[in-house]
Amino acid sequence: KAGVTQTPRYLIKTRGQQVTLSCSPISGHRSVSWYQQTPGQGLQFLFEYFSETQRNKGNFPGRFSGRQFSNSRSEMNVSTLELGDSALYLCASSPRQGAGLGQTQYFGPGTRLLVL
Amino acid sequence: DQQVKQNSPSLSVQEGRISILNCDYTNSMFDYFLWYKKYPAEGPTFLISISSIKDKNEDGRFTVFLNKSAKHLSLHIVPSQPGDSAVYFCAASEGYAGNMLTFGGGTRLMVKP
Numbered sequence: 001k002a003g004v005t006q007t008p009r010y011l012i013k014t015r016g017q018q019v020t021l022s023c024s025p026i027s028g029h030r031s032v033s034w035y036q037q038t039p040g041q042g043l044q045f046l047f048e049y050f051s052e053t054q055r056n057k058g059n060f061p062g063r064f065s066g067r068q069f070s071n072s073r074s075e076m077n078v079s080t081l082e083l084g085d086s087a088l089y090l091c092a093s094s095p096r097q098g099a100g101l102g103q104t105q106y107f108g109p110g111t112r113l114l115v116l
Numbered sequence: 117d118q119q120v121k122q123n124s125p126s127l128s129v130q131e132g133r134i135s136i137l138n139c140d141y142t143n144s145m146f147d148y149f150l151w152y153k154k155y156p157a158e159g160p161t162f163l164i165s166i167s168s169i170k171d172k173n174e175d176g177r178f179t180v181f182l183n184k185s186a187k188h189l190s191l192h193i194v195p196s197q198p199g200d201s202a203v204y205f206c207a208a209s210e211g212y213a214g215n216m217l218t219f220g221g222g223t224r225l226m227v228k229p
Contacts, residue, residue: 004159033217045218056216090160106162107152110157
């Protein structure tokens with residue numbers, strides 16, 4: 001079974017631009033979560049999508065948004081990029097949204113975004 | 117306020133010996149805990165998990181122990197191998213809060229041949 005895939009793997013943008021990152025979950029997985037990893041803040045939760053609906057959101061500004069399609073693929077968008085948005089963006093999938101049960105999330109390789 | 121903490125930023129162990137990585141948490145609502153291994157510029161790789169209804173879970177060379185009263189978990193790797201050298205993250209979630217994982221800051225494990 002193929003793992004979580006993310007595209008693109010690397011991206012360079014300038015301040016003020018916007019960017020869209022894509023994630024394809026493991027086949028059969030319906031929940032997709034996004035995380036940001038930076039040297040200063042570590043791994044931080046951005047949001048989770050399940051059945052095309054955002055189920056949870058982390059403490060990030062509204063410039064960070066996402067969506068999920070009917071085939072469970074997900075995209076995240078960052079508008080008006082700032083230098084501090086430079087990070088590794090990770091997507092993770094799990095079979096279903098947690099409902100009182102712990103869910104193991106499987107991560108993709110990430111998209112490295114550099115904002116100049 | 118860091119809800120999940122890994123107080124040792126690095127750990128060095130001889131090949132064949134035991135590696136013990138520690139993690140503390142403050143949120144008593146966490147009920148599922150995971151350990152991930154990560155190489156630079158790659159996504160975390162799932163290693164092992166434990167539910168709050170258990171105090172131990174084993175998978176091959178990896179064992180996770182959970183002490184709920186102390187809000188502490190640990191990952192034991194026996195025997196340690198050079199290929200285990202990586203950054204290890206513990207993570208926690210509240211089952212009813214969905215799939216939001218809260219991560220610790222990571223511990224860099226170096227296994228010397």
